[in-house]
Amino acid sequence: MVLYVSQTFQSDVPLAAPMSCCCNCGSTTQVNPISTDLRRMPMLGLAGAEIRFEFPFPYCDRCAVTARRLRPTALGVVAVTCLLSIVLGMGFLFLGPQLPEETVTMLVAPAVVLLSFGLVLAFYGLRRRAPGQTSYYQPVRLGRTTHRWPANITKLELRFTNRAYASIFASENQQAVVAGQLKVSAA
Numbered sequence: 001m002v003l004y005v006s007q008t009f010q011s012d013v014p015l016a017a018p019m020s021c022c023c024n025c026g027s028t029t030q031v032n033p034i035s036t037d038l039r040r041m042p043m044l045g046l047a048g049a050e051i052r053f054e055f056p057f058p059y060c061d062r063c064a065v066t067a068r069r070l071r072p073t074a075l076g077v078v079a080v081t082c083l084l085s086i087v088l089g090m091g092f093l094f095l096g097p098q099l100p101e102e103t104v105t106m107l108v109a110p111a112v113v114l115l116s117f118g119l120v121l122a123f124y125g126l127r128r129r130a131p132g133q134t135s136y137y138q139p140v141r142l143g144r145t146t147h148r149w150p151a152n153i154t155k156l157e158l159r160f161t162n163r164a165y166a167s168i169f170a171s172e173n174q175q176a177v178v179a180g181q182l183k184v185s186a187a
């Protein structure tokens, strides 16, 4: 297991979230702000740190659940694959046929790991967004951040899956964009 520090940062960048429509599907009915926990893991987590930043974005009732759906990380996929391999491996040892140890090490073990990896990928691949939605996961991603280490975020990049909302957000926060504190893009 890889240990890493997860820290929530405050932002020095003045941000305002336009509440006119849902930031995922664009619906304008029953839109409410939901604090969205954005995370970024530099270098796939190898740096041992995760940058977290919370900000309220608008969601309609249907998309509210996506505010909490974090994208799977490479680290997460590896961890789940390991766990599943152990469970399947134990199952084979207890319930499977008795095979010579060499066969187990050379054939069964790699097959179990490959099978687990395939199952994990299939599981994530089966997750589909609902019609009209722009994302199954959080519709906002935290891009590059600049810090006055170890303090607040001084510059940040936000990537939206909803192109229309991205441009509304950019124009609402034009001052920060012009000042170079904020970069908005469509993912």
Ligand SMILES: [Zn+2]
Residues within 6 Å of the ligand: 022, 023, 024, 025, 026, 027, 059, 060, 061, 062, 063, 064
């Ligand atoms: Zn929506």
